[in-house]
Amino acid sequence: MAAGIFVWSLTTLLGSYVTNFWAFLVMRSLVGVGEASYSTIAPTIISDLFVGDTRSKFLALFYFATPVGSGLGYIVGSEASRVMGSWHWGLRVTPVFGAVAVLLILLVVQDPPRGESEGAHLSATSWWDDIKSLGKNKSFVMSTAAYTAVAFVARALAWWGPKFIALGLATQQGHQDVSLDDVSYIFGLIAMIAGLLGVPLGSFLGQKLRVRYQRADPIVFGMGMLFSTPLVLAALFIAGWNTTTCFVVVFFGQVLLNLNWAIVADILLVCYTVIPTRRSTAEAFQILFSHGLGDAGSPYLIGQISEILKKSFSTPAAFVEGAMVLNSTVSSIVSDFVTSLPD
Template identity: 25%
Template sequence: MDTSIVIPRRYAWIVFALTFGLLISDYMSRQVLNAVFPLLKSEWTLSDSQLGLLSGIVALMVGLLTFPLSLLADRFGRVKCLVLMAMLWSLATLGCALAENYQQMLVARFLVGVGEAAYGSVGGAVVMAVFPREMRATLSGAFMAGGMFGSVLGIAIGGVIAELFGWRWAFAGMAIFGLVLATIYPMIVREARIAPQRLADAASRAAIKAQRPLRTLYSSRSVLGAYVGSGLQLFVAGTMIVWMPSYLSRYYGMGTDKAATVAAVIMLCGGVGVVACGILCDRFARKRADRKISLAIVYCLGSCLLLSLAFALPVGTTQLVVICLGMMVAAGTNGPTSAMVGNLTHYSVHGTALATLTLANNLLGLASGPLITGKVSDHIGLDAALQLVPLVSIAAAAVLFYAKRHYLDDMVRQQADDNSQTAAMAAAHP
């Protein structure tokens, strides 16, 4: 069942643009920290483990809270929840600018994580609600690319601001941007327009509840494989995003602004890759839905090969080019796995389903990757630690291969369940 057919296409793109803009703000607030790692390390005499925790605490809170907060958003209104989230992470980012020591910064980053916890999943559900099913991999990939583009802007702009005015103003700039967008968003995006059927069919939701659509979050082997495979692959992409500015500063001797700019270019390649990989999946999977998983496996193995080669090369232009190529496919699984989750779960719990995916992405990847890499770096050096990171992609590919074996059968089963629930709703409300 697809509720997006009643949404005018022009309005759908406006909703996408504003939701995408808030996602960019989300990641700008999250990743600006990475641009100022060298300055914080020097000013507060921090270890790589401590720096990794400042980054990882955000992803950890996102992982822990995304499911319950997304469940609340599905029940009480996604637009209202998105605005509250944006306000919280923006104010917490302002708190980072005011932090006087490591402990205060850690608390502020904790609150950033609380604010950002469910934005990706709930925002993704909003995007799914206003576009048709056949565009899911493309739009999910394009939406999640906002994370990459936000990382690019957060690192690049944050690095330049920090070099010119100090690291505190880098955080303050991100906070102001988020607060402005959060004020504009509810003036244009309204729950009654993005989910008219969901609001109109309050009585019908009781019939849906009787069928327990939450079971679809974990009832198939392929959806579980999508969660785990996506999370493991983001161990690689997330680690590169966090540690690249520090790597460039230490091994290329770049200043804060130059390291942030070069790292931003690398992240931009990743963002472009996410969109391109999602488009390829929708195009090649028109006749066979499982082809999107085959491409996701190729993305995993391709990133492993390219990034392993890159960190085996000596520092220089060639290494940077190969890193860029590796990042173009490193996060390419975002679109395919999001589409898999959307196709294998009931539409009424898409926000919660994407929250479950976000939980896996953060606990297995975005939180654990930077933190584990920081700890390993303290023992063997950052360059050696980054040589080991791409090997996790092999495990991600293996899990997605397992999911591919069951995907088509699980799709048929889910579609049959959707049809039976639609019939039950029609019978309950003729």
């Protein structure tokens, strides 16, 4: 984990100094490598240290860093860029926190034996046996599919949300000079507070309802997604006529969206879904699919859909042509991803 965060922080810092597009792309790709090496291991260590509701609480504490950190990133990044007069400084702040995390991991964290929290030390099975078992595990497959959908929505909202809201606010009388940086700052603050409330709320609801309803976790997960959809959609329309209402609706939509982060970890990592020796592999594959088919392409696909919808307002023929291009693009991405998977 320490090595992963070190690579993560170092490549983030180096990326702020490169001037070539391809060099910048390489640095950002290596950021993902560092992130993956850390985020696949940390939840499994928590699962090996705790059990039952205590595990759920600590996983909630860990996963609430995702939305809160994302929101804080908007605030710190935008302010650093504004104060220093360059977006590069938004990347140069991150390594400071990374260095602190590396020191804490090296000095504090210990790696417990697999299955220690369940009262047993289990022997590892082969990687291929783990893959075959996970492929037959319906809870793992379906929760991964749902988590991929959440990642798709969350990333697209984080990427396009501030810009779309800024465009909507600019149509209001007296708001024509609205700043994207100001909107990003408020959006990040909302995302951070929504994460602080939504993640522990999801974990709390799952723990309380699990006593009476065995399938409480997936129900809370699904209902959060279901009810967040109309709120986020409504906020995009409200941006054109009322600023305060728009941000309030976005806040409640993000609270509901954040219910899932700790719950999906519970579904994946508790002992009755994936055995302790397969937790890291399960976490790795869930992250692979959620990023590969979820948040990695969602900003691009949403942008393509936006362009198609713009054309559809001009001529029907342009809409059909744009739809064909989008279909070809999506098919190509999915085909390339499936081809890259092992047999």
